[in-house]
Amino acid sequence: MDVTHVNPFIESFMKVMPQLGFAEVRKGGLGIKGQDLTCSGIIILVGIVGALKGNVVYRIDTEHAKKIASTMMMGMPVEQLDDMARSALSELSNMLTATAATEFAGLGISIDISTPTLLSGDNISVKMSSKQVLSVELLANDTSVEVLISFEN
Template identity: 65%
Template sequence: MDIRYVNPFIESFASVMPQLGFGSVTKGNLSAKERELVSSGVIVVVGIVGSIKGNVVYVINMESAKKIASQMMMGMPVNELDDMAKSALSELTNMLTANAATFFSQLDIPIDISTPTLLHGENVSVEMSSNKVLCIQLLADGIPVDINISFEK
């Protein structure tokens, strides 16, 4: 995968998360994954079309998802993943992916994004759009978010 397709997501996370009140944004692990992702927690799928086609899948474990949703809702406690928390997490991924689209446009790579689809549970399986999936773990105040990126040739 072309590294130019990864950097917009890193730049977006570094730009958006501080606006939501997170003080520290750091990079975690970088790994390659298979086409079929099996994850537990909150999984949000966003499609990408335009000059490049594919999808991005955000994976957040349940406790981390509650912490992020709480931060987005001005510190309101989130004890369970209710509709308000799900909405906040969907909006976060929408903001992150839309911001990445802006960074792509600065590289003369115009893209459009789909509405986020949020799934949650144990051992949720998601089929990516290509066999090559790159996973970047990014952390906001130590809270990990895995961003799985897959683009078709």
């Protein structure tokens, strides 16, 4: 996978999260995963079409998802992931991916994104677009978000 296709997602996280109230934003580890993933917690899938085709998945541990939703809702306590919290998390993925699309446009790469699909639970099976999936851990106030990026060859 071309690193120029990964950096827009990292840059979008670094731009968007501070605007939502996260003071410390940083990149964690990188890794490669296979096409078939099994995830638990909150999974938000966004399709990508245009000059690049594929998908991006945002994976967030349930407790971290509650913290993110709470911060996005001006510190309102989030005891469970109700409709309001789920809506906030879906909107976050929309904001992150749309900002990445703007970053891609700056590189001369035109893409469009789908409406986010949010799933939650344990042992969720996800089949990504390509055989190799890049995993990037991004942290906001030490709350981890794993971004799984997959583009068709």
